[in-house]
């Protein structure tokens with residue numbers, strides 16, 4: 316949310332296998348998203364993409380991705396196209412801590428820094444790639460430090476503080492729009508659930524999840540708004556309830572949608 | 587004597603037995619360590635063999651598949667696990683330009699005794715990047731052996747052969763079969779490469795089926811047998827080397843062939859089999875060779891679309907009936 320709030324029409328995002336949040340934050344329609352997740356004909360990709368492949372170019376959402384790290388060069392390429400066509404758009408490129416170990420991460424950062432592309436690389440460091448904790452998949456703590464190798468700014472932010480994310484993104488976006496090239500923003504955060512439905516996540520040390528739940532970004536932001544007198548308890552509750560209701564409604568709507576006709580599988584392979 | 591094991595258990599037995607016998611063998615891949623692999627194949631192995639030999643890798647497929655080659659060239663016997671065969675594409679340079687060619691380019695001086703285990707097939711709405719059956723990519727790359735087991739017993743026996751073989755082997759495990767049980771012989775046995783298994787004898791048509799398609803072919807054979815149509819079902823078990831003689835012999839007997847494979851139609855393993863049989867059995871064929879494959883599309887997410895794309899029993903039945911029109915049994 317902190318990232319996409321900075322973006323405007325004409326900006327783009329590339330996403331990951333964990334892309335539903337990016338999608339909604341960039342303005343995707345929850346109904347069409349739920350229909351896609353349920354494989355229905357009226358979903359964003361006619362049921363062909365599904366949960367891991369939702370895309371909506373009209374909202375600047377280039378696509379979620381089932382291949383870890385694959386979105387990173389694609390983001391650089393979109394930024395290249397924006398640059399070459401003289402547009403002032405930027406691309407926000409989401410990926411995880413574990414994705415930063417793919418060659419694509421390093422190749423794309425090099426390309427983007429070399430060509431001063433208008434892209435902001437957003438690493439959601441939730442401490443794990445499936446079962447493997449960060450200290451077992453890389454020899455560093457701050458992925459933002461990898462920016463040094465490419466001569467670009469790298470910044471660590473508290474990913475549970477939406478305003479901190481917003482500020483860092485605003486700085487990086489300004490730089491990108493100004494023609495000064497990419498930045499790497501690492502957001503420290505946590506995955507509350509297992510990697511997928513049915514993953515009991517036994518690999519987490521006791522107490523870790525609870526500690527991070529204390530730092531729920533939604534809760535913290537709500538408290539902050541209340542403390543500063545911007546909204547009151549009642550309004551905070553309403554916002555949360557209406558968001559939940561919107562998603563439930565989207566889900567119910569999607570469940571009523573028709574399945575695609577089987578033969579439709581043959582369409583859309585080529586233009 | 588034998589016991590009933592799942593495919594995952596049978597594979598684990600092969601890995602454990604081989605690793606106990608040869609200290610040079612180690613396995614690496616994503617989440618294979620304490621987590622035991624997302625399909626549970628390496629469950630418990632971290633405790634027995636330790637993190638050096640049951641090694642979690644970062645998400646760096648090009649990196650660890652390439653590392654397997656480096657280790658193999660100087661005496662190691664690595665096994666690399668690709669969680670989804672689709673991710674082989676990320677490591678394709680190492681597989682195709684490096685691993686497959688290491689021996690040839692060295693004029694036969696280098697050996698690359700490694701196994702790349704990977705998963706194939708659609709398992710139910712995992713969509714286009716987690717459902718492919720890419721074994722044809724590897725069959726099309728000289729220098730790689732390719733195994734496509736369909737039963738727990740063959741999984742164990744072929745994996746042991748793969749591990750002991752001095753050539754690089756791409757070992758293709760179907761995701762839908764991991765928790766399917768079958769009888770597995772006791773003790774240390776090896777299933778040879780290049781020896782097909784005739785799963786069922788028949789005289790009216792031959793069906794060569796690959797990996798999970800063997801089960802579908804056997805179900806269709808059962809059904810048609812009730813009408814007096816007798817299918818001969820052959821599981822080649824390895825694509826490279828391929829047991830051509832068994833296939834040719836069967837087709838010369840039945841005069842008809844259907845090849846069933848989950849890979850997509852064009853440029854497929856099935857196409858290769860159809861082509862070879864058309865030449866070698868030309869004088870014996872009573873009908874054109876049929877292919878029952880996935881459609882030439884990416885694998886879609888939505889269940890009715892996926893079901894349409896993936897070859898089903900009905901598709902095979904139709905193909906068999908189409909080549910039996912006018913035949914004595916029909």
Ligand SMILES: Cc1ncc(C[n+]2csc(CCOP(=O)(O)OP(=O)(O)O)c2C)c(N)n1
Pocket residue numbers: 332333381382383384410411412413414415439441443444445506616645647669673676
């Ligand atoms: C190339 C590739 N390798 C492996 C996977 C399997 N996989 C899916 S998500 C994931 C972990 C990704 O971790 P991270 O990048 O930190 O993102 P997170 O899931 O934590 O959001 C893995 C290994 C994949 N989808 N693609």
Ligand SMILES: [Mg+2]
Pocket residue numbers: 411412413439440441442443444445
């Ligand atoms: Mg992560």
